[in-house]
Amino acid sequence: MTRGLRHPEIMEIARKEGRVTVDDLASRMRVTVQTVRRDLTALTESGQLDRVHGGAILPSGVANIGYATRREMHDQSKIAIARRCAQAIPDHASLFLNIGTSTEAVARELLGHNNLLVVTNNMNVANILVANPTCQIMVSGGALRRTDGGLIGDLATSFVAQFKVDIAVIGCSALDDDGDLLDFDISEIGVSKAMLRQSRKAFLVADSSKFGRSAPARIASLRDVETFFTNAPVPKNLTDKCATWGTKIDIGS
DSSP: OOHHHHHHHHHHHHHHHSEEEHHHHHHHHTOOHHHHHHHHHHHHHTTSOEEETTEEEOOOTTSOOOHHHHHHTTHHHHHHHHHHHHHTSOTTOEEEEOSSHHHHHHHHHTTTOSSOEEEESBHHHHHHHTTOTTOEEEEOOSEEETTTTEEESHHHHHHHTTOOEEEEEEOOSEEOTTOEEEESOHHHHHHHHHHHHTEEEEEEEOOGGGBTOOOSEEEEEGGGOSEEEOSSOOOHHHHHHHHHHTOEEEOOO
8 A cells, every 4th residue: 555545544544543553554554563653754744643652643732523523433442431430330329420422421331220310511411311210310501512412611510519429420532641631621621620529539431542632621630530441551651640649540351
């Protein structure tokens, strides 16, 4: 496959999967890892990708990937993450679930739980949990973001502040090398911060496409999370920090 054919193919994989790795691309395209590294360098220099350890990701900039695309990305990984997270949530628990495709996956895995109270600013989460007849659902007010069904702003934040729940299940758009949970919309992160303040413990659900990404708005640190549910080994520097902070990492089997 020539360079002119490889580059569009690499970008198509990156758009579908959120990131590309050197070894996977070399295998798919039947070229050497050195060739793939040169391709990724060229795509990075042209601003189409950002290099990360072992591969590259779509540039973060100040805008997130579209919701429809995010919903399809890493679907099986998100299901596996959500299933393990749901297994850690007992019946009769009270929960926060924030905006995101990963928390929506958790909601689907909670359909068999009994007597939950779920407080959310995510209309998709509420619509999913309607199918659980024993689940009490509390939906915040706020400005509706039509692109993803999120309710954001001061009304949503003040609504969340009225509760104190057992577990906050939080997703994020990016997780940087400092262990900070990041997002793109300042109106959204205020709600997520309130959820963390008003919960007894917090779970983070985030797949490996979030590793090493950047976004302009900070939600919290991994030090504020009890368990981080993900689908791949976490970079060593973050693993070491989590050990210091007492944050558990659950990557399944």
